[in-house]
Amino acid sequence: MTERAGPEDTAATGPAKRSVQAENRGPDGGAGITPAPRDRGRWAAKVDRLTVTRSGSRGANVAGRRLTGPVQGFGKMWQKTYSIEVGEGVSTKEAIATWKEHFAEFWPEGNRFEGPLKGIHPGEVALLDVGLGGGMRLSTGVFVLYADEESFTLMTPQGHMFAGWITFSAERPRDITTVQAQVLMRANDPIYEIAMAIGGHRKEDQFWVETLTALARYLGAPPATVRARTVCVDPRRQWGNVTDVWQNSMMRSLLRTITAPLAGYARRRRED
Amino acid sequence: MNSGGIGMLVTLLIRANRQHKKLAAYGRSDHYREIFELTRLDEAITIYDSEQTALIGMTS
Numbered sequence: 657m658t659e660r661a662g663p664e665d666t667a668a669t670g671p672a673k674r675s676v677q678a679e680n681r682g683p684d685g686g687a688g689i690t691p692a693p694r695d696r697g698r699w700a701a702k703v704d705r706l707t708v709t710r711s712g713s714r715g716a717n718v719a720g721r722r723l724t725g726p727v728q729g730f731g732k733m734w735q736k737t738y739s740i741e742v743g744e745g746v747s748t749k750e751a752i753a754t755w756k757e758h759f760a761e762f763w764p765e766g767n768r769f770e771g772p773l774k775g776i777h778p779g780e781v782a783l784l785d786v787g788l789g790g791g792m793r794l795s796t797g798v799f800v801l802y803a804d805e806e807s808f809t810l811m812t813p814q815g816h817m818f819a820g821w822i823t824f825s826a827e828r829p830r831d832i833t834t835v836q837a838q839v840l841m842r843a844n845d846p847i848y849e850i851a852m853a854i855g856g857h858r859k860e861d862q863f864w865v866e867t868l869t870a871l872a873r874y875l876g877a878p879p880a881t882v883r884a885r886t887v888c889v890d891p892r893r894q895w896g897n898v899t900d901v902w903q904n905s906m907m908r909s910l911l912r913t914i915t916a917p918l919a920g921y922a923r924r925r926r927e928d
Numbered sequence: 929m930n931s932g933g934i935g936m937l938v939t940l941l942i943r944a945n946r947q948h949k950k951l952a953a954y955g956r957s958d959h960y961r962e963i964f965e966l967t968r969l970d971e972a973i974t975i976y977d978s979e980q981t982a983l984i985g986m987t988s
Contacts, residue, residue, distance in 0.1 A: 695929055696959055702966045726938050727972045733942065735935075801967070802931040809931035811967070821967075823931050840935050890942045 698804045700779035706799060706813055707781070714770070714783050716912070717905040718797035721813035726889075729819030729842030730897045731849035733890035734857075738864040739836040742877040746833050748826035749805045755824055755835065755871060756808060762870040764863055778803050782810075786817070788851075788906065789859070796905045798822075812844075815905035817856070819844045835871060837864050842894070845901035849893070857886070929960070934967050941972055950974070954982040 705722055708715030726733050742751055755762070756776040760769040766787035772780030778800055786794045794817060798810040807825035812818060820841030827834050839860075843849035848856070865882040872880060901907075944951040954976040956964070964970040976982035 698930070699959075699963055700966060702962045723966070723968065725934075725968050727941070727968055733938075735939075804930060807930055807932070821931060821935075823935070825932070838932075838935070840938060889939060890945075 695804075698778060699802050700800060703779070703799075706797070708783070708797070709773070710770075710783070714785075714795060715781075715797065717795050717815050717908055718781060718783060718813055721815060721903070723799055723801075723811050724814055724816070724819035724844060724900075725811060726820045726840045726842050728844075728894075728897060728900075730845050730894050730900060731818075731843030731852065732888055732893060733842045734839070735887045735889050736839040736841075736860070736864075737836060737885045737887075738838075738861075738868055738882055739834050740868045740872045740877075740882045741880050742826075742833050742835055742872045742875045744831050744833070746875050746877070748828050748833055751826040751833055751835050751871075751875060752806055752808070752824070754875060755826075756803070758874065762867045762874065764866040764870075767863070772800065776800055776803055776808055789855075792906070793909065794906045795909045812841075814844070814900065815903040815908065816844060817848050817851070817906070818842060835868065837868065839864075840889070842890075844897075845904055846898060847901055847904055847907065851906075861886075929963070934963070934969060937969060937973065941969075950986055952976060952982050952986055954979050 703723070705720050706718050708719040759776060760771055763769050768785040770783040772782050774780055776782075780800045781797055782800070783795070783797045786796070788794055796813065796816045798812055798816075800808065801811040801821060802809040802823075806827075807823060809821050809823045811821045818839075818841035820839060823836075823838045823840075825836050825838070827836070843852045843856075852860075861884055865884065868882045941951050951972070952974045953964070955978065956975055961970075961975060964973065964975060974982075974985060976985055
């Protein structure tokens with residue numbers, strides 16, 4: 657089930673509200689001296705541009721790129737929330753620990769997530785290949801923006817299909833644990849905006865439904881349906897960011913594939 | 929604050945922009961300034977040192 661709602665009908669859900677309230681309490685739980693931030697260490701340190709430590713060309717669309725959030729980007733801003741119940745026998749911490757440890761295994765076939773060498777920790781960079789259909793593949797990456805025991809967030813670099821972040825969290829409002837993926841995003845440029853409109857959104861819905869279903873199955877949950885909710889947070893496009901199209905990783909990957917034989921030929925000529 | 933909190937700030941920012949209003953922050957510690965810079969929220973939400981400088985900055 658996918659629900660689309662208007663711009664007014666949106667709010668961050670999940671652990672965010674609890675954490676914001678907790679931040680305003682003193683050490684004794686009441687109003688008082690502001691304690692040192694308890695979230696220090698859960699956030700990545702500030703970076704201006706991403707670095708990729710692995711060798712090879714796979715990180716070419718990530719190395720040196722800036723991070724982009726939903727404030728940047730070009731297209732309409734969307735908030736997409738996908739959730740599924742994983743049962744009574746799994747705690748929120750167990751669910752998130754499993755998700756972090758086996759993140760790549762839950763991705764649908766045809767997509768590849770090369771996780772950070774040290775696992776999903778704040779400041780780490782992961783490389784990924786996303787199948788776009790028709791044999792096309794988007795090579796890009798993500799940055800681990802935030803991670804704690806009950807949630808973690810990935811942020812995208814320039815050239816990614818969208819500018820934004822994806823937060824993975826678990827909650828146990830009654831006696832049943834629910835896991836959730838929430839995407840807050842804008843398409844990064846006009847090409848991606850068109851691609852999202854003509855099937856990209858549908859493909860993304862399918863991607864996260866399959867991912868959550870695989871996670872629930874791994875956790876031993878009884879068969880359940882993924883609930884999906886899509887909200888258009890901002891229907892306006894940010895034309896000031898139209899030039900971001902030059903960073904488009906899909907076009908760069910395509911160009912690199914097309915020109916690879918020529919580059920190889922030129923290299924051999926130089927060596928001769 | 930976890931990352932859900934910055935999502936709430938973005939939502940608030942969009943609502944303010946829709947009403948042709950600005951959104952500013954003040955009194956944030958270095959830690960939260962860094963979070964604003966890391967997430968690039970500082971490009972849309974100006975951060976001031978105090979309420980007074982925020983009011984001056986917002987009205988100028």
